[in-house]
Amino acid sequence: MTTVATTPFQDQRPGTSGLRKSVRHFQQPQYLENFLQAIFSTVAALKGGTLVVGGDGRFHNDVAIQTVLRMAAANGVAKAVVGQGGLLSTPAMSCVIRKRGATGGIVLSASHNPGGPDGDFGIKFNAENGGPAPEAMTEAFFRASRALSSYEILETDDIDLSRLGPTALGDMAVEVIDPVADHADLMESLFDFDLIKARIAAGAIRPCFDALHAVTGPYAEALFIRRLGADAAAVVNAVPLPDFGGGHPDPNAFYLRDLQDRLAAADGPNFGAASDGDGDRNMVLGPGFFVTPSDSLAVLAANATLVPAYAAGLKGVARSMPTSQAVDRVAAAGGFPCYETPTGWKFFGNLLDDGRITICGEESAGTGSDHVREKDGLWAVLFWLNLVAARDLPVEAIVREHWRRYGRDFYTRHDYEAIDADRAETLMAKLRAKLGSLAGTQAGGRRIALADDFAYHDPVDGSSAVGQGVRVIFEEAGRLVFRLSGTGTKGATLRLYIEDFEPDPARHDIDTQVRLADLIAAAEEIAAVSHHCGRDAPSVIT
Numbered sequence: 254m255t256t257v258a259t260t261p262f263q264d265q266r267p268g269t270s271g272l273r274k275s276v277r278h279f280q281q282p283q284y285l286e287n288f289l290q291a292i293f294s295t296v297a298a299l300k301g302g303t304l305v306v307g308g309d310g311r312f313h314n315d316v317a318i319q320t321v322l323r324m325a326a327a328n329g330v331a332k333a334v335v336g337q338g339g340l341l342s343t344p345a346m347s348c349v350i351r352k353r354g355a356t357g358g359i360v361l362s363a364s365h366n367p368g369g370p371d372g373d374f375g376i377k378f379n380a381e382n383g384g385p386a387p388e389a390m391t392e393a394f395f396r397a398s399r400a401l402s403s404y405e406i407l408e409t410d411d412i413d414l415s416r417l418g419p420t421a422l423g424d425m426a427v428e429v430i431d432p433v434a435d436h437a438d439l440m441e442s443l444f445d446f447d448l449i450k451a452r453i454a455a456g457a458i459r460p461c462f463d464a465l466h467a468v469t470g471p472y473a474e475a476l477f478i479r480r481l482g483a484d485a486a487a488v489v490n491a492v493p494l495p496d497f498g499g500g501h502p503d504p505n506a507f508y509l510r511d512l513q514d515r516l517a518a519a520d521g522p523n524f525g526a527a528s529d530g531d532g533d534r535n536m537v538l539g540p541g542f543f544v545t546p547s548d549s550l551a552v553l554a555a556n557a558t559l560v561p562a563y564a565a566g567l568k569g570v571a572r573s574m575p576t577s578q579a580v581d582r583v584a585a586a587g588g589f590p591c592y593e594t595p596t597g598w599k600f601f602g603n604l605l606d607d608g609r610i611t612i613c614g615e616e617s618a619g620t621g622s623d624h625v626r627e628k629d630g631l632w633a634v635l636f637w638l639n640l641v642a643a644r645d646l647p648v649e650a651i652v653r654e655h656w657r658r659y660g661r662d663f664y665t666r667h668d669y670e671a672i673d674a675d676r677a678e679t680l681m682a683k684l685r686a687k688l689g690s691l692a693g694t695q696a697g698g699r700r701i702a703l704a705d706d707f708a709y710h711d712p713v714d715g716s717s718a719v720g721q722g723v724r725v726i727f728e729e730a731g732r733l734v735f736r737l738s739g740t741g742t743k744g745a746t747l748r749l750y751i752e753d754f755e756p757d758p759a760r761h762d763i764d765t766q767v768r769l770a771d772l773i774a775a776a777e778e779i780a781a782v783s784h785h786c787g788r789d790a791p792s793v794i795t
């Protein structure tokens with residue numbers, strides 16, 4: 254065991270979801286070690302405790318995981334539970350921490366960011382409730398990272414993570430577990446597998462899940478093929494690869510062209526789904542039809558009682574602030590509360606732990622429930638399969654019926670990626686400076702009712718989070734949200750979220766960008782987006 258002298262890095266403040274940097278940045282000598290030491294020094298209970306470790310299989314996962322284990326052993330962790338091959342999806346991590354009563358977990362992932370030697374890497378710490386470390390804890394990691402002078406590590410050979418079962422590293426017990434089984438068992442306990450299985454066997458549901466060569470391949474094969482009886486073609490790109498096969502493991506309409514084409518084939522699949530790098534996001538589609546994540550959350554909430562686990566009804570729901578207000582309508586109709594939190598899953602943890610909400614989600618393709626403390630891609634896909642089976646309707650028909658009943662919340666997000674960080678800050682600073690004078694003025698031909706910088710007061714622990722995104726709300730309906738991403742690694746990324754409510758079913762088929770054109774123009778008028786970003790158009794529209 255050695256104590257190694259080190260010099261602090263100044264840039265180890267975790268963002269929306271952990272510390273995320275380029276692989277090369279993480280490969281700097283002592284960069285990873287320093288941040289890990291900040292975690293071990295901050296979470297005192299890890300000494301003598303149990304730590305779960307795993308990642309999404311991206312490039313550098315295999316090297317980094319050995320460092321995590323050596324440092325865990327040197328920092329007095331009593332037992333490490335590791336996914337075989339170093340793999341564990343983010344929701345499976347949450348499940349394993351809770352099921353085994355662990356002290357916490359370390360996930361090696363940069364989620365939906367690209368992988369490979371030129372891609373990104375990341376580290377997240379999950380607490381004993383299985384959820385992402387809350388803000389107070391990530392801030393403590395950051396403070397500790399800037400005050401370090403040394404770290405503890407065990408000098409030893411690499412441990413073999415390919416064989417299941419117990420082993421050891423110094424005084425630390427190590428158990429290599431099947432990364433899939435605990436999570437798959439949990440899924441089977443929540444949904445009506447017999448019903449889904451029967452519909453698949455009858456050919457009524459023909460699923461196709463695109464794992465995008467990220468972590469969910471083995472999970473999806475276990476669930477859809479082995480437990481639900483779908484044929485082998487139901488899971489594509491199933492082998493996790495360090496560079497995700499050169500693709501971008503972000504399941505949005507932009508990166509799912511292949512899957513769309515498969516669904517378009519005459520006798521092809523009629524239910525499509527995908528997940529992201531670490532398995533916490535989801536996308537569900539039917540032939541020629543994408544379910545926007547905000548609509549997905551609302552539809553799941555509206556139909557929850559059809560699923561065995563939620564048959565008794567929902568205690569409440571929550572959505573991140575930029576997520577559309579579709580779920581608010583479901584909550585109002587159902588008579589349960591709807592909470593609005595800042596972006597990032599860590600803000601849902603207290604509401605879930607306190608039993609205030611059952612289901613929650615984000616516009617960025619994340620949905621989950623109180624079954625774990627992370628968003629869960631495969632959970633959402635199974636939920637949809639259960640609905641399609643129970644209602645005997647295709648995905649598109651379920652969504653259209655939802656719109657007819659509740660009205661449609663047209664929604665789009667425009668991302669301006671990798672823009673100059675100073676210019677992005679200037680845009681936000683100018684916008685914030687005029688917030689006080691926007692209400693009552695016109696933009697895009699509409700009148701602004703309210704403009705503010707979103708602040709959240711956690712009703713459970715009383716903590717506050719300020720500066721969580723600028724909202725511009727129009728009279729009657731219509732809303733713009735401007736915020737800077739906390740997961741990007743190059744320059745800054747501006748996210749502009751645009752939504753409007755349309756109660757008239759005769760207008761539900763209008764193209765989203767056309768329907769929202771006046772609000773898009775309003776955003777330009779209010780914030781001079783293209784001028785500040787130095788771009789004519791967004792890099793990604795979802």
Ligand code: VG1
Pocket residue numbers: 269270363364365366529533534573596597598615616617619737738739740741748
């Ligand atoms: C993005 C999403 C946010 C999500 C976060 C982590 O954050 O907008 O909703 O919780 O990614 O998702 P940001 O700060 O870039 O907007 V994951 O699947 O990358 O862990």
Ligand code: CO
Pocket residue numbers: 343364365529530531532533534
């Ligand atoms: Co993710």
